[in-house]
Amino acid sequence: MHRCTLLLCVSTMSLHLFFITLCVSFTHPGGRDVLHAYSPGDIIIGGLFPFHTQTDRNTTHGPSSCSEFEFWSFVQSQVMIYAIREINQRTPRVLPNITIGYDIYDTCGDVSFAIEATLKLLKDQSDPKSCLVSENFQTKTKAVIGEEASEVSIAVARVVALSSVPQISYASTSQLLSRKLKFPTFLRTISSDEYQTKAMAELVEKFNWKTVAIIGSDDEYGKYGSDNLFDLFSEMKDVCVEFREILPGDFSNKKNTSRLWSIIYNSSAEAIILFTKLSNVKVIMKEAIRNNLSRTWIASDSWSTSDSIFKLHGIERAGQVFGFISKRKKVPGFKDYVLSKFNGTTNTILEHFLTHNPLCTKQPEENSEANCSIQNSQQCSNRSLDLRCLANHIDQDTSYNTYVAIQVVVEGLRRLLKCDSHGCGRSADFTAYEVKWNHPAHIFCILTI
The missing domain is CATH 3.40.50.2300 (Response regulator)
Structure with a gap:
């Protein structure tokens, strides 16, 4: 009885100490x-x-x-x-x-x-x-x-x-x-990822792929997602997981990237699932481009619509990508709010953004919306932002x-x-x-x- 009480006190003190440490x-x-x-x-x-x-x-x-x-x-x-x-x-x-x-x-x-x-x-x-x-x-x-x-x-x-x-x-x-x-x-x-991982398993089954590879990361997103995928594939009779890698926190370290690249290069997996954060995917895709590795990749929602990935020079050399995203809806009235120059309002974050991306002062052409990017407009310099370009992108996330x-x-x-x-x-x-x-x-x- 005394021993249990003592353990409880120590545990409470530890939690108390931990929270004070956070504050300090x-x-x-x-x-x-x-x-x-x-x-x-x-x-x-x-x-x-x-x-x-x-x-x-x-x-x-x-x-x-x-x-x-x-x-x-x-x-x-x-x-x-x-x-x-x-x-x-x-x-x-x-x-x-x-x-x-x-x-x-x-x-x-x-x-x-x-x-x-x-x-x-x-x-x-x-x-x-x-x-x-x-x-x-x-x-x-x-x-x-x-x-x-x-x-x-x-x-x-x-x-x-x-x-x-x-x-x-x-x-x-x-x-x-x-x-x-x-x-x-x-x-x-x-x-939750429960539905995303099930959809990935269904995709593999739909394309009748027999061998897959899973790359996760040592964080709550990558670890639990990759674990769930592995369990799902283990229940499927005709699918073999050739390898599963959990990337460390310092994955960008050259030693870690070289090891992973050796595994990928020698793999015969029909599809490689990258269930990890965007920064890790960037490292992998840049290496895939550099080595002209044409593979089939399955993207989790952390990078499936990322401009920073799909605008990488030579990205087509990495192969084809199947991505998963959640269902998107438009925010009522937000597009008009942006086009009205935020209705004359401002805030610190908006000011910070416009300091680095000043608004375009030229009148855009009728078809410029279809050909523009977020940070570049045909009508303005590379450092100017066309509001129609911005409005064209706001419903994509x-x-x-x-x-x-x-x-x-x-x-x-x-x-x-x-x-x-x-x-x-x-x-x-x-x-x-x-x-x-x-x-x-x-x-x-x-x-x-």
Whole structure:
């Protein structure tokens, strides 16, 4: 009995110590210039987006800066801002006399930066000296939208769960996140990898391929996805998995790439499934192009529509690619909002983007929309952006998932605060925990998949 009690104390102290360590580590970001947008409101919805995709992380020190601006994350953030703006201006008002604000941070696609940003979102709810969550504190951040990568969302989910703040991801597909006992406040507007991996297995069966190869990675997305694929193929009588490789975190290391390339080059697999993050795929595809390796690749949703892959010079030499994406829908009114130059509004993230991609001032030709790219227009210089080009691309990603996430949070708030077109029966003084349990039941079921 005494021994059990002692073990429980040690375990509790370890958890306590771990959380304090997080606070100490991330309270002082070392002067890093974080891309951040904020708009005040009675209720705040937090946003976590990987606006940059590369960090200076090494084995000695954690990351201190990041680079390589990610266009699609910029679009996602503007959809979130647009959705909140639309709700605040809608007539009749969804939440009369209550204004929704936002607090959006750049995670750089990195777990450390994401936890730092999450703690900032929850700062009103914790004691700055001990970082212990007190039931007497209530943060204005009642929900968090994000993140994109499953690995990052898992880290965020563990932190927000301590304060019972609901989190809705627009792109994290790992099956691990479906475990409600582990991640009680996590929701998403995209299906889990369970359905994607089943579709891949059906594709292999449809083409009657007998041998396949699986390449995953040592993270929650690549590991669980590749494991599930292996299990599915093991149940299929006529399909053999020739090899399965799990890429390490430092995969770009020359020693690791050389080893993998030797395996691929000598493989006779009829199809190679790349179930890993975009940065790993870039390394593999560049090598495939350099060696004129014409193979059949199956792309997971992490890279199936990536411009950075399909615009690689000589990509046709890598072979054919079958890709999987979730069903896409248009965000109502967002295209017109973009074409109107964001309706005269601005925010820090938009300003940052336009600083590096100034708007094209020339009048575009009638057919320019069909021939333009995001960062290049026939009518303007390479550093100018044609809004018609931008509008032509905004429906090609998962922006609708972000839009739906905002609508779900607001509908939950409407029910919780007992609002009608005339007013709300409750004030904006409530706990984040209450929001999670006031999502519409039918939508809640979809989001927990």
